[in-house]
Amino acid sequence: MEVIVLDGADDVARVAAGIIAEVFRGAPSGVFGLATGSSPLAIYSELACLFDQVDLDLTRIPGFALDEYVGIPIGRPESYTAVLQRVVTEPSRMDTRRVHVPDGRADDLDAACESYEEAIREAGGVDLQLLGIGRNGHIGFNEPTSSFASRTRAKTLAPQTRADNARFFASPKEVTVHCLTQGFGTILEARQLLLVATGI
Numbered sequence: 001m002e003v004i005v006l007d008g009a010d011d012v013a014r015v016a017a018g019i020i021a022e023v024f025r026g027a028p029s030g031v032f033g034l035a036t037g038s039s040p041l042a043i044y045s046e047l048a049c050l051f052d053q054v055d056l057d058l059t060r061i062p063g064f065a066l067d068e069y070v071g072i073p074i075g076r077p078e079s080y081t082a083v084l085q086r087v088v089t090e091p092s093r094m095d096t097r098r099v100h101v102p103d104g105r106a107d108d109l110d111a112a113c114e115s116y117e118e119a120i121r122e123a124g125g126v127d128l129q130l131l132g133i134g135r136n137g138h139i140g141f142n143e144p145t146s147s148f149a150s151r152t153r154a155k156t157l158a159p160q161t162r163a164d165n166a167r168f169f170a171s172p173k174e175v176t177v178h179c180l181t182q183g184f185g186t187i188l189e190a191r192q193l194l195l196v197a198t199g200i
């Protein structure tokens with residue numbers, strides 16, 4: 001494990017985008033693990049700029065999100081499906097059809113989680129997984145005490161996480177109680193993990 005301490009969020013974005021670009025540059029078959037939250041936003045902006053500056057073409061790279069809210073109405077801008085479309089897929093010119101998010105609106109959530117795991121396996125596994133970390137230490141939506149062997153599954157969000165994420169919603173009441181999240185067991189199978197913490 002390498003720990004890189006930098007002066008500020010701008011430097012984190014630049015260095016992290018460079019690491020990501022290094023993995024996917026000239027590797028049309030790679031798989032990109034996508035994170036949400038505030039910390040990755042500047043990284044995605046940097047990546048979108050790199051598209052024009054270096055030989056970085058993400059148009060054929062599949063992406064897999066870590067998590068999604070359960071039951072959030074289609075089209076809501078707070079859903080991670082919408083967020084990733086807005087902040088990564090469009091600016092980085094990824095292919096919407098190749099960017100996957102757990103289906104938080106499925107009637108059968110367990111089946112949706114199983115098929116998500118299957119889709120990651122079929123894609124050949126994640127080459128680089130970008131991660132943030134929540135105030136209480138959650139990763140994806142794996143709250144503290146989650147098993148390191150856990151797979152994609154439905155979970156209940158901790159009150160702290162709902163309160164923290166309320167800033168993305170019109171009101172705290174709109175933050176859903178349940179979510180789907182890749183498990184630690186799923187995340188740890190990625191060939192490279194890049195966890196960023198900027199305190200913003």
Ligand SMILES: N[C@@H]1[C@@H](O)[C@H](O)[C@@H](COP(=O)(O)O)O[C@@H]1O
Binds near residue numbers: 038039066067132134
């Ligand atoms: N589901 C995401 C997590 O994957 C992320 O780690 C967390 C912290 O994000 P940040 O502190 O960067 O806003 O936000 C959300 O809860």
